[in-house]
Amino acid sequence: MVDTAARTEAKPATPAARSAGGPKVDVAALGRQLLGTWADIRLASRERAAMPELQRIEGQTMAEHRERVLGQLKLLVEQGAVHRAFPKALGGEDDHGGNIAAFEELVIADPSLQIKSGVQWGLFGAAVLHLGTKPHHEKFLPAIMSLEVPGAFAMTEIGHGSDVAAIATTATYDPETEEFVIHTPFRAAWKEYLGNAGLHGKHATVFAQLITNGVNHGVHCFYVPIRDDEGNFLPGVGGEDDGLKGGLNGIDNGRLHFTNVRIPRENLLNRYGDVAADGSYSSPIQSPGRRFFTMLGTLVQGRVSLDGAATVASAMGLTIAITYGNQRRQFTASSDTEEEVLLDYQRHQRRLLPRLATTYAQYFAHDEFLVKFDAVFSGAADSDDDRQDLETIAAALKPLSTWHALDTLQEAREACGGAGFIAENRITGLRHDLDIYVTFEGDNNVLLQLVAKRLLTDFSKQFKNADAGAMARYVVSQTAERAYHGTGLRRLGQTIADFGSTARSVSELRDEASQRELLTDRVETMIAEIAGRLRDARKLPKADAAAAFNRNQNELIEAARAHGELLQWEAFTRALARVEDEGTKQVLTWVRDLFGLGLLEKHLAWYLMHGRLSPQRGQAVGAYIDRLVERLRPHAQDLVDAFGFRPEHLRATIATGIEQERQDEARAWFEEQRRAGTLPVPEKSAKK
């Protein structure tokens, strides 16, 4: 090889750690823990995802891909793979958690397959299941379950995505004929982005403002046939194909509109609101607002499953990039002939290992989340509080994990260089498909704002019955808090204590209780500060109150993110407590610390400004992360191997060992040349 100054001087930073004597990961046991509560169901679903007929073929046209995915849905029906959440009486298993677990793993085969089956059974079918009643189940579910009737979930409109309550499609009751008239008053009210609406959908669950006797009872869901058996729109129904998208092109998204389309009164999915033959409206929930949220709440499973699927996709990207980064070499530094393995570069470790730690946190957080979901939907624990908690967790975790997937897949792509850009190495395709996960089933920013409002509400409840004195004391304590943390007094003390003693700073930072305190304190303080600033806003005129709220919107959303991060850290810490193997526990503790300290590093300015960390301790955060990635580097392959993906799952050429084979061949060639004395002399040496 030619020796030039172009080469980066670098060498493996961790030869010692890689030698014997350090802790070892029990990959099999860790893998079982990662699979979580529904491990067997996940494994069965992964077996399915390993079947070529369920996998994506890169480079298909949109039309071919759509046709293929439709066929794959039929295969899933034949294999009995998608009915787990439906009632036992109809051939299902009433198993909500297991259903989602199986569904999430389908992302391995093709995200289009995952999402199209989600549209059919998780949205369209689930709307009938959760918003309809027994007659609807018996009449509609069998054909939905068998895919005899593919259907669209027609909620979003062009004009209203996040603000579902403001959709403009109307369902006006006509007592003369005992029918609802479904109508689209203007272009902005067209239903939009609906899977199955472009091509395959025969029926749809249509969300519309229910109007009877001149009163608008708000958004309800109606069962509406849209196409005949030849695939032509029924009279009064129209639509357009959304055409090519940035990803998920195996799904036929489209638009629908209705011109005075009449459906029988019984097609109102009437679990939470009904209209009698005479047009009188009734509901088990009196408050229209609560009724609306109860109805939407039954559809939370979409958010649950995206959290899981995004985590699986992140794990796939990291497995590909770390496997490749563990073989690929570039530049010599520590020796004249041997090039460095990419993962031995500090920067490469810094790029991939913290993202691996976050992915681990998400695995553990997601399993707890899914257990909670199952408890609510099985009825084991489904109080109003349980449901609200579930929705808040969903709104906190789904944004974090879906953004993390995009960030991680992008970093994995770049870490694989040009090879990462080739479609056969999978990463770009996954990223294209998962792009939309951050804005569908709830825009991530809107969801985090919902979380923040919940946190604010919880906070203000503390003062609900407080008298003026209590409020005043609170204000004083807040001010004192600011003075204490904000002006350097506490920090100064810390500085003195820390001075010259980095070791002490680090040992406190890696302490579990310290991490918890720092992460918890940040959420609480951010919410308290915002609540303090908004304290008087309620008394203001509506427009001014809204302006005050808006001036805090960015920080509110950041507070919600901090809350989600804390949920993930807590789940990781609980999972850590369950690890029995000592070596695994040690390594996983480093991974958890890397996740926790990564959060501190990300928000370090906040901790410094609020006097929670001294400058010395702040510098220790970064230094300790550097040490953690060095320690974890020898375990990186074990940690991704524990995700349990087989080559049939990854289907990425660069993760098959081909890079190692090429290097071995090259090395053998050079050795042979050296032995034979046929290797040309470098010009530099020749001159000497």
Add this chain to the structure above:
Amino acid sequence: MVDTAARTEAKPATPAARSAGGPKVDVAALGRQLLGTWADIRLASRERAAMPELQRIEGQTMAEHRERVLGQLKLLVEQGAVHRAFPKALGGEDDHGGNIAAFEELVIADPSLQIKSGVQWGLFGAAVLHLGTKPHHEKFLPAIMSLEVPGAFAMTEIGHGSDVAAIATTATYDPETEEFVIHTPFRAAWKEYLGNAGLHGKHATVFAQLITNGVNHGVHCFYVPIRDDEGNFLPGVGGEDDGLKGGLNGIDNGRLHFTNVRIPRENLLNRYGDVAADGSYSSPIQSPGRRFFTMLGTLVQGRVSLDGAATVASAMGLTIAITYGNQRRQFTASSDTEEEVLLDYQRHQRRLLPRLATTYAQYFAHDEFLVKFDAVFSGAADSDDDRQDLETIAAALKPLSTWHALDTLQEAREACGGAGFIAENRITGLRHDLDIYVTFEGDNNVLLQLVAKRLLTDFSKQFKNADAGAMARYVVSQTAERAYHGTGLRRLGQTIADFGSTARSVSELRDEASQRELLTDRVETMIAEIAGRLRDARKLPKADAAAAFNRNQNELIEAARAHGELLQWEAFTRALARVEDEGTKQVLTWVRDLFGLGLLEKHLAWYLMHGRLSPQRGQAVGAYIDRLVERLRPHAQDLVDAFGFRPEHLRATIATGIEQERQDEARAWFEEQRRAGTLPVPEKSAKK
């Protein structure tokens, strides 16, 4: 519309700012300034990019897209659009800066068109131009310029991308026949990712280790025919098609390998190294290392043009998202009937406006960069120092702007919600195509490391002839510096000065000199700290020295990033000084401040830990950014309009005003219903 608690309470934060009386942007004048030094050439190229026949058709198959782009290259030749950099004697204009300016704008038509024309004329043709001599120009360039001979630029190998010096393809001179034998010894030495290699390329400029008389003289470039007129590989040449990629599928990337392919001695592009008929080697540059870098340096224009194209693509994404965000409404808050415009939400402003500020900085930095490039390549100022400076600037700016493009296009996509994901709205396609910009023409992380090494070298030059006393004094001053900045002494003083006076903190932060000092100081301090830590590493054994370097790699790369950000800030500030219109100057000053303070916010932890900002001043950074985005919000549309894209350039349905039309239609419908008294009563009101 239905009123529910689901709606976000928010209102336009800047009604006052939007009313008359504030500064106004002279959009036309600002637009001319943004076009930069080669404004007319850019405008002409944009006219071309507006031609449908040069534009991408979304949804074409890879084969169709490749064929279309090849045809478009022929159109460019017919239109005389791509020969500007070639010699006048051959029909060119010897205009290097103008050539790049025109080339960059082609990204508007289709990034595949931009990059494939870059492969043909900017890499393949440029290698002949810059590495060859007059006989090569006369013999090869005419057919390259006319596209009679499409060609590949065969530098990268599967085994070596960033480390070009280590490529393994050999060109061994055979004095018997006066030929070079081009040979691929093993699979890792296959040429890889080459545009035009998959299908269309007839010839190639192949980089290989030049071996003559048993000596390896390092990497040189050879002109090698690869396909006959029927498109079949010539004897000894083989290859594969890279197939589908994550983007840029209008380009036929592929792999090539050579089995003892013989080419005439004269096909060595011999400007920097030649082999006489007897096999003796000669070069005008004695040092093999310097020779190698000189050769590679002639190809810097790829990095220059990516910086410009990425900036244009960012501007397109922002124009689409801000135009849409300025029309799109969602949720009511400040009124009962009127929904809020997305761009009135603080979070939306925070998402888009800082990225707009960075894009402005990049426009100005890029123009200066291009002027520098033109000076070097025209010979007006092409000393060794000039060339090294140019390469350092390229290595600093290209990473920042290409990463910024991906980040900005992603945020723009999300800010447009589901509409952003539909291919016809352009953003996803641009992002897919630009993905590879961050790792080709130099991996971004590797480039930044080069910048950091240059900064370290410059730093150490200060001590080149220093005696032990000078070094000791330096060490002491460094330690004193740490003690001063690092332990809170200076910060404490600042804290006291700032206490209770946010206004003062802000006024200092928006001061140009303060921003410059803070940004400059960070680069200098980071480099000084790293240099200090590496001071003794040179004396260590090679492996230990490499380990020491590696432990600082992450921070080194961050220091290089800081340097690039400073270059952008300086260029923005110089451009600001040239603005004559008062209103424009005021608004643009806010944009520059937003860019500068955005950098401080991003690196706030560093400033706090190093005692450069007190906690109070640190908090003022975020608060002032909030004020700046409020102030800039009314000017957002003007600021993107100044980029000067017409609908034919953007070709994004959502940026055409269609959203406004739909809302106007909906509003008219509601008003008509209200007038007619046919609007149903909300249930809530009906109960009262």
